[in-house]
Amino acid sequence: MSTTTTPTTATPPAKTPPPARKPATGTPRRPRRVLSAIPAFLAWFAGLVFFLPVAWMVLTSFHAESDAASNPPALTAPLTLDSYREFFSSDGASPWPPLINSLTASLSSTLLVLLLALPAAYALSIRPVKGWRDAMFFFLSTKMLPAIAGLLPLYLFAKNTGLLDNIWLLVLLYTSMNLPIAVWMLQSFLAEVPPSLIEAAQIDGAKLPVILFRVVGPVVAPGIAATSLICFIFSWNEMLFAKVLTGVMAETAPVFLTSFITSQGLFLAQVSAASLAISLPVLAAGFAAQDKLVQGLSLGAVK
Template structure:
């Protein structure tokens, strides 16, 4: 009886270029982590400094082992006899949320007309909308100030609502046009055959399908409105003061109170961070909508 030779399977070699692709992917992953840390470090440093005393925050080089304290937050919220930040935070919330809602109400029909029911030379219309953002904001500051002064709208929060709406409307129409272009026309036509009017189509058909894009547009408009400083600084005083304007009040001729400024910056940034975290899924879907045909 002859012995049979046992053959061992030959090792499977990687296809050509697979190793280089894995190395390239690993390198891109490491690069992404490095870039992410570079963006995160200033925020982490600001948060750590906000829990230091003013003496420890002003040391150079900074001390990582300094004692932690909540004095900066107590002073920001007026515990030391300073001004309360709540009126400014409420003003920013009202101006940002109201202007964002108005932008969505106005931008949705306009984007519908430019995407699903396109008008003639719709690309020229989009370019006109976008060209309004090319004007430097400071160029319109004096006319707006004179208008507000002559109409008695200085230090009025509703003037900021109108300004933020007009400032964010062009970019909102531009963004939502690309999102609404992905809505199937057949679904809209089927709804119209069933007797649905335009408001019903926009509210029950277009808006749910384009919800990720609408969420991304709303978040960007909210961030732009919340962070706006130039017009709020010039056109408001005490009654309509917003959070960014209130933040600048900590920089005085007496010096820069670094711990208090960091605490105030972190608190004022929290609404934007919370909104971004809550809408992160729809934000990613909206920003990537239409990227792959």
């Protein structure tokens, strides 16, 4: 007697439901965007705070003297060029000799600083001498002395040597003042130069001046531009030594600005116009070399 077996169909296993998603924890997307925008907002706010005095000076320079001296200030006063006409007119003291003196002292001292700082930075970075760190800190220590502390010895030296009211005395002073800063900046830039580049130039028979100015110089051109611009600005804006050590022949532009403060009062519109006109060379140099300045100041910051 045969038995018939009925085939059984296997039941598929029950599907397990997917695990429930946990609620997202952390900061929502919108607060994250707000937090990321805070540094940018603070940077813009700080920039505006520093720019407001400049904007106020520019606006005041185009006002009449009576409107500039009003209290509260007359922001909607009519604009005029009278202050600029008086500044560049030949009725009073001409601004061109002080401007030429400032340009001569700034350019000459900057050129001397580069000629002296580039070999020194080369010796302290690419070809370091023994105790080069001590030399670097010695350069930096010269900037720790307040400028007013050396004013009397320098005045006596200039008086005894007949260098009072001489523009070349300011050139020497500005060179010595900016040289430590230039050495420190150029040393950090030259430290990024590959040694193989210099070794290849030496194999080709290049001497030290050729290596400095034709091999290393183009490589660190942004650093040289940044150093030159900073030294130029420091020399152009210096007033303490120029005020004490110069008179009529070697008067510089910052000293010339003090002539607008008279016993009759302070002429705000004329001072603002003169300040803007004297600041234009520095602003033009900074605008023309802004790309090199940013590259130079950020050189070596990102490895």
